[in-house]
Amino acid sequence: MRLANLGQLARKHLIASVTEEVYLHAGVDWTRPTAIHAMVTYRCNSRCRYCAFWSDAEYESQDEMSIAQWKTALASLKEFIGGFFVELTGGEPLMKKDFIELPRFCHASGINWGITTNGLSLNEQRAEQLVASRPFNTNLSVEATDPEIHDDLRGISGAFVRTVRAIQLLRKERESQNADFPIIVKPTVNVRSFQRLPDLVRWAKDLGAVVNLQPLERWTDDTSSLWINADRERDLQAVVAELLAMKANGAPILNSEKVLNLLPAHFRGETAPRDVLPCRIGMRNFFIRPNGDVTLCFNFKPIGNMKTRTARDVWYGADAKQRRRETVACERLCLYTCLSGKTLRDKARMAFQLFRNRGR
Numbered sequence: 001m002r003l004a005n006l007g008q009l010a011r012k013h014l015i016a017s018v019t020e021e022v023y024l025h026a027g028v029d030w031t032r033p034t035a036i037h038a039m040v041t042y043r044c045n046s047r048c049r050y051c052a053f054w055s056d057a058e059y060e061s062q063d064e065m066s067i068a069q070w071k072t073a074l075a076s077l078k079e080f081i082g083g084f085f086v087e088l089t090g091g092e093p094l095m096k097k098d099f100i101e102l103p104r105f106c107h108a109s110g111i112n113w114g115i116t117t118n119g120l121s122l123n124e125q126r127a128e129q130l131v132a133s134r135p136f137n138t139n140l141s142v143e144a145t146d147p148e149i150h151d152d153l154r155g156i157s158g159a160f161v162r163t164v165r166a167i168q169l170l171r172k173e174r175e176s177q178n179a180d181f182p183i184i185v186k187p188t189v190n191v192r193s194f195q196r197l198p199d200l201v202r203w204a205k206d207l208g209a210v211v212n213l214q215p216l217e218r219w220t221d222d223t224s225s226l227w228i229n230a231d232r233e234r235d236l237q238a239v240v241a242e243l244l245a246m247k248a249n250g251a252p253i254l255n256s257e258k259v260l261n262l263l264p265a266h267f268r269g270e271t272a273p274r275d276v277l278p279c280r281i282g283m284r285n286f287f288i289r290p291n292g293d294v295t296l297c298f299n300f301k302p303i304g305n306m307k308t309r310t311a312r313d314v315w316y317g318a319d320a321k322q323r324r325r326e327t328v329a330c331e332r333l334c335l336y337t338c339l340s341g342k343t344l345r346d347k348a349r350m351a352f353q354l355f356r357n358r359g360r
Contacts (some may be wrong), residue, residue, distance in 0.1 A: 001329050002048060002190055006085065006173065009269055012034055012081075012082075012084070012285055012360035013034055015170075016283075016284065017334070018098050019031045019032070019283075020280055020283045020284075022038045023283060023324075024278065024328070028136065029316075029324070030110075030262055031283040031284075031324075032080070032081045032315070033077075033081060033084075033284060033285065033286035033311075033315060034084075034202070034284050034287075035284045035285045035286065036077060036084055036085065036086040036087070036286050036322065037086070037087050037089060037285070037286070037287045038070065038073075038086050038087065038088050038089065038092065038288050038289065039089050039288065040064075040065075040070060040088060040089070040090060040091070040093050040094040040096045040099065040102065040290060040298075041064055041089060041091040041092070041093065041095055041290050042064075042090065042091045042094040042198065042290050043090065043091045043092065043095045043096075044091040044093060044095065044118075045092050045118070045121060045130065045152045045156070045157025046092065046118050046141075046153070046155060046159065047119050047224065048153065048154055048158060049152075049153055049155060049220070049222045049225075050153075050190070050216055050217070050219060050220055050222060050223045050224075051187060051219060051220065052219055052220050053090075054091075055302060057152055058067060059226045062289055064096075064290040064291060065129070065290065065291065065292050065306070065307060066100075067096075067097075067098050067101050067102060069248050069271065069292065069307060070102055071101075071102070071105050072129070072306075073288060073292070073306040073311070074086065074102075074105070074106065074109070074110065074111060074313040075307065075313040076310045076312075077286070078109060078110075078111060079184075079310075079311070079312075080137040080221070080281070080310070082227070082231070083110055083111065083112070083309070084111060084112065084113065084196075085111075085112040085136055086113050086114075087113075087115070087139075088102060088103070088113060088114065088115045088116070088117075089116045090116075090117075090214050090337075091290070092117060092118055092120070092121070093115060093116070093117060094117055094121045094126065095121065095124065096220070098127070100129045100130070100133075102276060103123060103129075103130060103133035104129075104133050105134065105137065107133040108342055111242075112136040113133075113136060114135055114136045114137040114138065114139065115130065115135060115138055115139065116139040116140075116141070116186065117138070117139070117141070117166070117358055118140070118141045118154065118159070118163060118165065119140045119162060119163040119165070119166025119167065120162050120166075121160060122165075122166035122169060123169070124169060125170070127166070127169035127173045128171075128173055129255055130173075130186060130289075131170065131173035131174055131177050132177060134181070135177060135179075135181045136181060137181050137182050137183075137184055137298045138170055138181060138182075138183050138184065139164070139184045139185075139186050139212070140163055140164055140166060140170075140183065140184070140185055140186065141154075141186050141187075142186070142187055142200065142204075143159075143188060143193050143195045144162075144187065144191075144193040144199075144200060145194075145196065145199055145200055145203045146193075146196065147161065148330060149192055149193050149196070150163070152192070153188070153190070153192060153226075160354050167183060167185075167207060167209065168185055171183065171207075171208060175215060178298040182209075182210050183207075183208065183209045183210070184209065184210045184212050184254065185200070185207075185209045185210065185211050185212070185215055185329075186201055186211075186212050186213075186214050187202045187211070187213060187214065187267050188213075188215070188228040188230070188265060189213050189214065189215045189216055189231060190216045190223075190227070190228065191225075191226050191227060191228045191229075192226060192258045194228060194236060194239055195237075195239055197239055197243060198239065198242050198243060198246060199249050199257050201243070201246055201252070201253060202251075204252060205251060205252050209252065210253075210254055211251075211252060211253050211254065211273070212251040212253075212254040213253070213259075213260075215266050216228075216267075227267065228267040229267070230268070232263055233267070233268070236264055236267065237264055238262065240261065240263055244257060244260055244261070245262055246278070247260070256349060258276070258336055262333065262335055263335065265333060266269065266333055268333045269275045271331040271333055271334055272330065272331050272332065272333040272334075275335075275338060277332050278328045278329070279327050279328060279332075279334075280329060281296055281297050281298040281324075281327050281334070282297065282300075282323055282324040282326070282327030282329075283324060283327075283328075285297065286311070286315070288306055289302075291307075292305040292306040292307040292308075294306060294314050296320070296323050296324065296327055297323075297327050297334075299330070299332065300323050301319070301323065302319070302327055303315075303317060303319040303320035303323050304317050304319060306318065336358060
């Protein structure tokens, strides 16, 4: 993770903060996306209990963009906003045919990229190829340090061992290729594993990784059995207090103190507190789905499709303007990490944490 890249992204976020205020107070839309996510496929080799992608035929039947179309979409974004960072996700992105061509394209095009993967199909060759394309970060899904809990939540026997092996391969390649990206561990916060989160943070620190918590969302019927209900709230508050103390003492936790403190409110189903409103996701997020549809937020309709339109046209189109008004008016409390609102100070602290752990 190079300082020049961090400086470039910091400048963009500073400008974005100004344009957001202009939009909110004057209604003039000079906003540009700063959080780019590319969901390259819905297909996945995990069977997570809280995810619907792997079990729903609706997702399997969607017409996914080809690698060539993805390259065109990312090039269109760069023409629109200049250099940027994109998170390559799924499903499981490594299941996309010829996926490695996307990181290679990003590296050659001056686009910072990261990947979120379960690590199940990450072998020596793929690890070498990914690191050779110089990722900005790598995210791996780890639910708990207890293999039984991790494998149960992921729905795959032996998943924990394979994911840990993937982390080890990335660390090995990072060292051998003299790369400097952080490895980020992403657990979901749920009733089966939340009391083990402090242990996971300590484990990740020993492994040279950073932790980014992702609170459970009600995406499937099975999440009801994984929800942290009122009878466990006192336990959750105790865990939050321990995590806050660990973070204050330098533990590698990316989530802000505000997000950690709001975890109990999230599981109570509360609306967002006034001090985090209005929602700014519609002025920041550009989430490209496998079929090319672009959304500002999962809870609202798409604003256009990258197969047929440029990034600029999609962002400033009539649908996007309407979605921006709708998201600004929304009071839903969103803490899952890809969409959680962050202040400029939060982003700066997160960048510092990532930089500190870029090559440990």
